[in-house]
Structure formats: structure tokens, C-alpha cells
Amino acid sequence: MKIPLVYKERPLFGFDLGTRTAKMIQLRPNGKNMEVLGYGYAMFPDDAIVEGIIVDPQEIVKALKPLMKKMSFGEITAKRVAAALPVAKVFTRVLELPPMNPADLGQAVRLEAEQYIPVPLPDLYIDYEIIETGPERNEVLMVAAPRAIADSYIKLFDMLGLEVAMIDSSMAAATRAIVASTQLNKTTLVADIGSTSIDLSVHDKVIRLTDTIAMGGDSLTKQLVKDLGVGFEQANEIKYKFGLGPSGLQPKVMDSLGGPLNKMCAEMRRVIKFYQDRGVQKRKIEAIIVGGGSASMPGFLEYMAAQINLPVVLADPWAGLDLKHIEKVSKYDAPMYTTAIGLARMEGKL
Secondary structure, three states: OEOOOOOOOOOEEEEEEOOOEEEEEEEEEEOOEEEEEEEEEEEOOHHHEEOOEEOOHHHHHHHHHHHHHOOOEEOOOOOEEEEEEOHHHOEEEEEEEOOOOHHHHHHHHHHHHHHHOOOOHHHEEEEEEEEEOOOOOEEEEEEEEEHHHHHHHHHHHHHOOOEEEEEEEHHHHHHHHHHHHOOOOOOEEEEEEOOOOEEEEEEEOEEEEEEEEOOOHHHHHHHHHHHHOOOHHHHHHHHHHOOOOOOOOHHHHHHHHHHHHHHHHHHHHHHHHHHHHHOHHHOOOOEEEEEEHHHHOOOHHHHHHHHHOOOEEEOOOOOOEEOOOOOOOOOOOHHHHHHHHHHHOOOOOO
16 A cells, blocks of 8 residues: 655655554665664554554553664664554465456446445555556456554654654565565565464466464463463573473473464465465465564474475565664574565665
């Protein structure tokens, strides 16, 4: 979903608002690469956002003002923002429509949306893009977002003194970052593991399908807290330092996390089967790319590859970004910026 612009030449930065963390990054074209000008993140109370709607923007503004005055690393100079809505609240679908007059396409998309989306059309913002044309049919990517959620984001940016350049879905932005750093020349399942959910997309030249698993990295940490009798921070340390890899804790960690990890993999297999049974030309998914903080847990990718029986690769959205003049991001923090990087990569395109 895009918002018409007036000053297209002005720079922008990527702003990813999670359930309790806001991540920001600004990039600038530098030859064939993109240079990182500044990045950072801030935490805010998790009750400031309810069902995707920002219900307490003052709390978020309070948390973000210090960061925006002095970024963690480098400096963000742009006042235009590319933001993302949570994929679980955004409806995405590839439509097959006959060739028609461009003036009639919008109405055709709205008629299709009325059939597929369980929300009244007046309550939605709807955008669309032709992604493939043919003599008998066109493929059209339709994206729809609840007005209540999008409007709450726009209100927040007004309070922060920012101009909205674009509002995207978080999965589209994350996939853009991963595609830019990885040669995706095959049909691929992209999994972005957040703190409370796992966003999935099937990428075959464009995003063909999106889905969300209602569990994430926090689910694994809480399971360790319960089974090992440790605190949340200690459980997080165990997860990232030892994970499923060889260690004295491996048997206990495997016993604890086996259930939730099997559930994650089962949900991914379900999405893969759904796409391969019903997707365009029933093309097979050949690989999985995983991003997000918990993706770096030792032994996790190997476990997933064995469970799903597909090659699994760790995403590196920072690949190709020029960090010569700014401090390199830590291994722990790097995955959390995936969506923000995908948004910031719209620099020079809007």
C-alpha cells in the first residue's frame, strides 16, 4: 500500500514497529551497494499495540524520542519514513484476471477482494500491482490492510514529525531484504522468526503466498524457563549460546524444545503443501531461507532441514551493505533489522 508523494527526491529511512521494539535504519546508494548511514532500536511497552492497532502512541513517542535525537550507531537524517504493517493483519493474494482496460482493473480487484477478505471493503485500504501479463490472463498482486491499523500508524508518524512515504507489509519488506542479499533463482519459502510469531512467504519471482504461525522466539525461551527452572534472561542466553548444538545442556534443551520446534516445522510443511497443491503451475518449493533472531540458535537450521527435508539457509540481510564508516552490527542484533532494511532499500525508488 503506497501513499502518494510530493517530494520524491527527499531521502527516507526504514521504520519497523514490532510488538515491543522499533527498529530504524537509513541507507544511501553507493555505487552498486547501499551505504548504512545510521541504525538503532528502542523498546516500548507491549500494551501500546493491541491487535495491530497503536492504542497508546504517546508511550511509543516517549520511547523513540531519545533514539531519534541520538541514534545508536551513525545518524538518521531523513524525515520521510517507509513503514510496515504486521503481516498477520494484512491480506495478500495473487489474482488471475483477464486482460482489461486499466480503468476497470481497480473495480475488478475490489470485487475479488470482496470474495476473499472477511472484512467490509470500506474498512480497508486496497492496493494492487500487475506482476505478470499474458494473452489470456494477468497476474495481479492485491494487498489490503485495515484502515484502523494503517491510520494508527499515520497518527504516530504525525506525532513524531515524520512524513509517510510508503506503508508495506512486514513480510514483503523482509522478503525484499532477503532477496536483495540472496540469489533467489528458485521457488523458496522465506521464514522470518519474530518474538511472538513466524511470518512465512513463498517467493517465486514475487511473493505468491503469505502466512503466519502464532508462535516465535519467545515461545522457545518460555519453554526453557518452564522446563529448566531458569529466568527469562538466562533461558535466552542458553538458547543463543548453546541452542540445539553439542553441549552438556543438549539433552535437556532438546527435550524442552522438541515439542514447539516440531510444531513450527509441521506448520511450515503445511504451508509448503498448500502452495504446491494449489499454487501457480504447482511449482515445488526447493529451499527455505530463515531470518529473525532465533534463526541464529545453534543447531536450529540443521534440525529444520532434517524435519522438512529441504535445504535451509540462514538469511543475511546485511550482505552487500557498506558499513565502512559505521560500527558493525552485533551478531545478536543483526537479524532484528531484516524488515527495516527491506523498507530502507526503497531509497531512491519512491
